[in-house]
Amino acid sequence: MTVVLTLNDVSKTYGGKPAVSGIDLAIAGDSYVSVLGASGSGKTTLLRLIAGFEEPETGSIVFEGERIDGTPAHERGIGFVFQNFALFPHLDVAGNIAFGLVNRRRDPVRDKAELDRRVAEVIRLVGLTGLERRGVSQISGGQRQRVALARTLVTRPRLVLLDEPLGALDAHLRARMRDELRQIRRSLGVTFLHVTGSETEALTMGDRLIVLDDGRIGQFAAPATVYAAPASPAVARYLNAYNLIRGSRSGASFVSALGPLPLAASGDARSASSNPPPSAPSGTSSNLGPAAADGVYAIRHDRIEVRAPESVPGADEIMVPARFVASEYGGASMLSFFALDTGQIVEVEEHLSRGMPLSLVPNSRYGLAWKRDAAIVYA
C-alpha cells in the first residue's frame, strides 16, 4: 500500500473545546475512504485541517511525503468539493471548470488549446458533454454537482476531499451519483476522502471507513468489518443497525434490566472487552435503557426473529417478550419496532426475500429471538 496522506497526533480546539483530538491516520493512494460520524463529531474540521483552511494545534500532516501543515491551502495540491457547490453564476459550465486552471498561482494553464483539451476531457469524464455553454443556473442539481467535481478534477489533484457532496441531491440522484463518484475515482486512480452523515453512503462508497466519535477515531477499517464488528457502542450507534442494551457482564450472562441475557459458550461469544467502558453520551441514554451499568450488549436489527410469544427458543438462543408497536415497509425489508418490558424500543429488520414475516398486531405480545453468539458485548 502506498500511503498518500498521514496525520500524526493532529488536534484542534475551538474556544478551548476539542473539535478533533489526537488523530493518527494513514490513507492509501488510489482508494475511496468514507468518514462517518454524528453531527459535531469533527468531520468537517478534519477535512478543513487537511485542506489547509485550519491549522492543527498539535501534530503534523504529511501529503505525498511532504509536511503540509503550515502550507497555504492553495499550495497544497489537494482538491475539495463542498455541499454548497459555490459555482460562479456568471460563468457557463466550461468557464466554471476552466477557472481554477487559468487562475491558479502555481502552474496556471494559459495555452488555449491545452485548456480546451483538459476541460473537454473532464467534461466527458463526469458526463456533462453537450452542456459546456449552459449557465450554471440552467442545469439540474446533479449536473451542478458534477460541475463542482469537474472543477476540482481538472487540476489533477492526487487527493480530493468531499464534504457531504451529495447532501443537496434528492434520494434517487444521490444513489446514482454514488455509483458515478466511485467509477470516476477509479478511472483516475486518485484518492477520495468523503465525509457523510449517512451510514448507507459511508458503507456503500468507501473501500475503507473512518468512524469519528467525538473528535477521535472510533474505528478505521473496511466497511464490512465495521458493520459486523463495531469497535465500540458509539460506533455501533452511528451505524444505526444495532439495538444497544445497557447492563453489566456477570459470568456467563449479561445482566440488564430485562433480566440476565445468557452469553454464548466461550469461544463463540463475540466480545469487545478490550475496549474501554463506553461512556453515556448526553441526550442519548434513553436509547440504551437504564443508565446504571457500564456495559453494553449489542444485537443487530437483522439478527432478531419475531416469534409467537409461547414458542420455545433453541438452546443456543435467547428470547425476550416484547409488545409490537409499528412497522415501516422498506421495499426489500420490513423494519418493526417493539417495546421491551423495560420500555426500551427495539428495532427488528426482516428481509422480505426470506419470505413474508408474521403479520403483526399492534399492542400484541411476541417473542424476539436471536442466537446467543450473534450478540456483541462491550463490558
Ligand SMILES: Nc1ncnc2c1ncn2[C@@H]1O[C@H](COP(=O)(O)OP(=O)(O)OP(=O)(O)O)[C@@H](O)[C@H]1O
Ligand atoms: N468555526 C468554529 N468555531 C467554533 N466552533 C466550531 C467551529 N467549527 C466547528 N466547531 C465545533 O467543533 C466541533 C466539530 O465540528 P465539525 O463541524 O467538524 O463537526 P461535523 O462532524 O462536521 O458536524 P456536522 O455533521 O454537523 O457538519 C463542534 O462541536 C462544532 O460546534
